[in-house]
Amino acid sequence: MAMTGSKEVGCNLVEDITLKLEGDHKTQEVLMRDEGRKPIISERTKQIEQGVQKMDITEEIYLRASDRTIHDECKVSSQKRDLPPGKKYHVFFSYSSSDMQWVKETLERLEKDHGFVCCEYDQDNIPGTPLVEFASDSIRNAYKTIVVMTREAFNSGFVKYEINMAINHGINEDRICVVPVLLEDCDVPLHLSVLNYVDASDSKKREIWWPKLISELDK
Numbered sequence: 001m002a003m004t005g006s007k008e009v010g011c012n013l014v015e016d017i018t019l020k021l022e023g024d025h026k027t028q029e030v031l032m033r034d035e036g037r038k039p040i041i042s043e044r045t046k047q048i049e050q051g052v053q054k055m056d057i058t059e060e061i062y063l064r065a066s067d068r069t070i071h072d073e074c075k076v077s078s079q080k081r082d083l084p085p086g087k088k089y090h091v092f093f094s095y096s097s098s099d100m101q102w103v104k105e106t107l108e109r110l111e112k113d114h115g116f117v118c119c120e121y122d123q124d125n126i127p128g129t130p131l132v133e134f135a136s137d138s139i140r141n142a143y144k145t146i147v148v149m150t151r152e153a154f155n156s157g158f159v160k161y162e163i164n165m166a167i168n169h170g171i172n173e174d175r176i177c178v179v180p181v182l183l184e185d186c187d188v189p190l191h192l193s194v195l196n197y198v199d200a201s202d203s204k205k206r207e208i209w210w211p212k213l214i215s216e217l218d219k
Helices: 003-021 026-031 035-049 057-077 097-114 131-141 157-173 203-218
Strands: 089-094 142-149 178-182
Touching: 089 097, 089 131, 089 157, 097 142, 131 142, 131 157, 142 157, 142 203, 157 178, 178 203
Parallel strands: 089 142, 142 178
Antiparallel strands: none
16 A cells, blocks of 8 residues: 555544544444444543543554555455456356255455356356256356265266366366366265365364365366
């Protein structure tokens, strides 16, 4: 962040915090408008009321500046990515209906937070189009196919069809089109086991596997 911007933000913060320290409780409402920082503000308010110590203005300025930086980064990342030539989507999902909730959440985050264009059955399928035709057309028009690997998926004949279609599509384009994502321990078919996969079986470790997923989609 440029020093000029930080200085301007700092001046505003010093003014806000000074009013607060002087006992203007209305300022507290202004500072608490940022929902993400409520715990910090409320805790410091208690300290001031108890007469423990005045707030560290320098630290407060740093926190506000950091909040603004994160917000700006999110705005940039939410912009739509350019589509590769000849493609309608960045991503197509091959999955079992039992994994639909995970797919919806992942699809939404890819689109909103990272600017990917994902193929959505409800939105992109033309009524009356056979499912097989829709799947094959979507795979050809997508740059990558995410294969959601679960026991239910590998028991589905249609998912197997989509996987074979995506692999063959990659052969025709002389590149790897399939991104396998493991959601649970299961027997992975040989033709998928030779590919790099994303281990998303532990939802608590999203900060580890999510960047890898983005990296694989960008290749």
